[in-house]
Amino acid sequence: MTDQGNRTYKRLIDYVKQEVRAGNLQPGDRLPTERDLALRLEISRNSVREGLRLLENMGILYSRQGSGNYLSSNFNQTMTEMLSFMYFIKGMNDDEVAEFRWAIERSALPLAVSRINEEEKKELKEMAIGLDAAPDEDKRIYYDRQLHKIIVHACRNDFLIASYEALTGLMDTHIKSMRKAIIDRMESRHELESAHSDLAYGVAEGDLKKAMNGLEKHFTYINIDLHKD
Amino acid sequence: MTDQGNRTYKRLIDYVKQEVRAGNLQPGDRLPTERDLALRLEISRNSVREGLRLLENMGILYSRQGSGNYLSSNFNQTMTEMLSFMYFIKGMNDDEVAEFRWAIERSALPLAVSRINEEEKKELKEMAIGLDAAPDEDKRIYYDRQLHKIIVHACRNDFLIASYEALTGLMDTHIKSMRKAIIDRMESRHELESAHSDLAYGVAEGDLKKAMNGLEKHFTYINIDLHKD
C-alpha cells in the first residue's frame, strides 16, 4: 500500500494540469489566490498550499509573497536540481551514471556541432588550451568539466541539458576518482588530454568525425562495453 | 526573484538528505514522528508536513496514517511520473523529444543486447511477429511501442528506463502522427516494419550490428540531422 491517490492536494495539481492542458494557464500567468482555490476545489488552504509547494519545488510555478502564485516560464534550473536530488536519493550506481552520461554526450555531440555559436566555440578552445596548460589536477578537473558542459549546452536540447546537469551535480564527489580511473587505464594523462583536445577542436571546427573520435576515446576507458559501430 | 531559499520546509529536506548521506536512514526505515521533527528542527508541524509531502511526491518516502513516514526503497515509478509531468508542463517540442528519445534508445541498444534475458527475447520476437501480422494501424502502434519498451527495459539502467518511460507517456498523443510522418517518408509501410524486424531480431539474436541498423533506419526518417558514424 505504498500508493494512496487520496491526497487532497492532488486536486490542486490536477487542476493546474488541466488548466495548462486546456490552455487557460500559460507561463507567466497568475493563479487564483489560495483562498479562491481552496473554495473552488473544496479543500482547505493548507492543502492548496501543499500542492503549491510541490509545484513550486518542481519549478512549475513560483510564489511571491503578497502578490500571488505564478506559472513559471523556465524552470530548467529547478528541474535540474530536482532530478539531481532524485538521482541522489535513489542511490547512484557508478556504471549506471556512466552509461547515462555517455548516452547524453554522444547524442548531444552531433547536435552541438551543428548548433554551436561563435561565442561557445571561443570558450571551447579556451578550455582546451587551459586544460593543456593546467598546473595541477584540480585545475584540470575544472577545465574538464567546463569543456563537457559547453558541448552539451550547445546542443540546445533542454532534456539532454537538464539530465546532464543533474548527473554532473551528482558526480562532483566522484569525478576525481573517475578521472583517476580513466587516467590509470590510459597510457598517460596526455592521452586523455588529447582526447579532450580532439573533442573540443572537433566541435569548434565543425569536424564531427574528429570530435566523435575524441569522445569515444574518452569514454572507452570507462568500464562499459559500448557500441562500437 | 524566482528563487527564495528561505523556505522553512527545506530544513526537513536537508535533514533527510543528511541522514541518508550519513547512513542513519535507510530504505524502509521509519522517520521520527512529525511532532518530533517539528521540535527537533524548530519549525511547525505544518512546515514539516510540507517537506514530507514534497518528498512523498518525489517517491522518496511514503506516509501511512496512524503509523508513520517511511523511507521508500524503490521509487522508480514515481520518478517516472514526475519526470513525465515536468516534461509535460515544460511543453514538448517535437524535435527535442525525438532527439532525446533517440539518445536513449541508441545507447540502450548495445546494453540491451548484452543484458537481455531469454524471457525478453521471446517477447521481443512475439512483438516483431505481431507487428508484421497486425491488421490495422492501432494494433501496429501497440506492437511498435511494446517492442521499443522491451528493448529499453532490457538495458537495466534505471535512468535510461525512467527517462524513456517519461517520454513515451508524453508521446501518447503524438505517436500516431509521428508514425504517420515516418511512414510518409519511407517508401512504404513495409520499410518501417522491416526496420523494426531487424531491430527486434538483432537484439534477440545478439546481433548488434543488425539491431543498430534497424534502429538507425527507424530514426533516420525522423527529421533530425543525426550522427552518421
Added chain:
DNA sequence: AGAAATTTGTTCGTATGTATA
C-alpha cells in the same frame, strides 16, 4: 477482542511580513 495510546490527516484561527494600488 477491546480499549487506550500514538501517529498521521485535515481544518481553522491568528499573527506577521511583503507587495501593490
Added chain:
DNA sequence: TTATACATACGAACAAATTTC
C-alpha cells in the same frame, strides 16, 4: 503614506488510522 490583499508560518483542535497493551 496608507490601506488592502496576499503569502508565510505557527499553534491548536479534532478526525481517522494504526499500533500497543
